[in-house]
Amino acid sequence: MQEPLANFPANLKFACSTRRSISDLCRAIGVNRQQFNRYLNAGTLPSAHNRLRIAAAFDLDPADFGLPPQAFRRKLSERSRPAMHEGPLDDAFPGDLPALRPHLGFYQTWHVSLSWPGRVVCSCAHLRERDGQVLVTSLERIIDHESGIAQRSRYVGLAAYRRQRIFLTELTRGEAPTFGQTILMPFETYQRRYLRGLTMGVSWRNNNMPYATRTIWRHVGVTANKRSLISACGVYAPTSASLPSAVASFLADIQPLTAVAPPW
Numbered sequence: 099m100q101e102p103l104a105n106f107p108a109n110l111k112f113a114c115s116t117r118r119s120i121s122d123l124c125r126a127i128g129v130n131r132q133q134f135n136r137y138l139n140a141g142t143l144p145s146a147h148n149r150l151r152i153a154a155a156f157d158l159d160p161a162d163f164g165l166p167p168q169a170f171r172r173k174l175s176e177r178s179r180p181a182m183h184e185g186p187l188d189d190a191f192p193g194d195l196p197a198l199r200p201h202l203g204f205y206q207t208w209h210v211s212l213s214w215p216g217r218v219v220c221s222c223a224h225l226r227e228r229d230g231q232v233l234v235t236s237l238e239r240i241i242d243h244e245s246g247i248a249q250r251s252r253y254v255g256l257a258a259y260r261r262q263r264i265f266l267t268e269l270t271r272g273e274a275p276t277f278g279q280t281i282l283m284p285f286e287t288y289q290r291r292y293l294r295g296l297t298m299g300v301s302w303r304n305n306n307m308p309y310a311t312r313t314i315w316r317h318v319g320v321t322a323n324k325r326s327l328i329s330a331c332g333v334y335a336p337t338s339a340s341l342p343s344a345v346a347s348f349l350a351d352i353q354p355l356t357a358v359a360p361p362w
Contacts, residue, residue: 109163109170111138113156115196116174116230127151191256192232198259201284201293202226204322206330207236208345209313212301212354214242218334218341222327223315225257232257234266236278239331249302253278264293276300280313291317292344311354314345 117123120138124131129148136142137152144152149160157177162170175189192198202225211219223236236253255268255278266280282295297313300306318327334340336349 105165105167105170106143106163107138108167109165110152112167112171113158113163113174114138118227123155127155191258192230193258193260193265195227195230195232195259197284198232198257198264199227200290201259201264201317202232203320204318204324204327205293205315206318206327207313207315208341208349209297210311210349210352210354211299212307212309212311214240214333216336218336218338218345218349220331220334222324222331234268236268237328237331239328240333242333259284264295276302276306282313282315285317293317294348309354312349312352314348316342316345 114120114123120134121131124134127148128151129144133142137144137148146160149163153160153163156174158173162173165173205223205225207221207223208218209221210217213219219238219240221236221238223234225232225234227233234253234255234257238249238251238253240247240249242248252271253268254271255266258265262284264282264284266278266282268278268280270276270278276299278297278299280295280297282293285291285293293315295313295315296310298308298310300308330340336346341349
């Protein structure tokens, strides 16, 4: 292997980790998967023609794959970042993308909201990868027959994995959008179903008062019956048999923490 391309296999492996699958990449660049595996395992150096095709798939020059790994990662990050949106948070998301990927998919979520005192709000969410970012979409569908209220909310935002935590920042859609923020702990070694953490937002039924409370997310799968997820959304009593035991115990006797009301 030529010395300038001694870093090629390691850099190629990292570049592939930013894509959904190696098979998709092989189809996109027109290279046989078996041959591509030889490139990854340092057994074969691609021809100049194939190096050009591989580099083009990542918007890079073939020579970039010969850079030291740290320099290559910076270069790849710069190429994958939209130039038109330069700002202080451009490099905040998605953080460690390979570590975030195992958490992609659909979730049923629960938290105690200041808008519904003493009740558990059930929602649903979806984490998906697109163009090197992880997008999050959350939906709330609440029908409170006692109060005669029907609430429908949709949140969209981004997810990041940093310092072994998952950070979600979302924006509501509608006439008066607000931000919501959630921090979740990743799956445990022997538990790949529930994410536990804190969520923060404002109460639309209580003068937009900020609050923070526990939240718990149950992973349903990479694919899911969306109709079933949405139909489960609503408000529940803490003792409802519809709440999974892990959810009921995590949210037991929890009241949202609120900010002090302003004097005016």
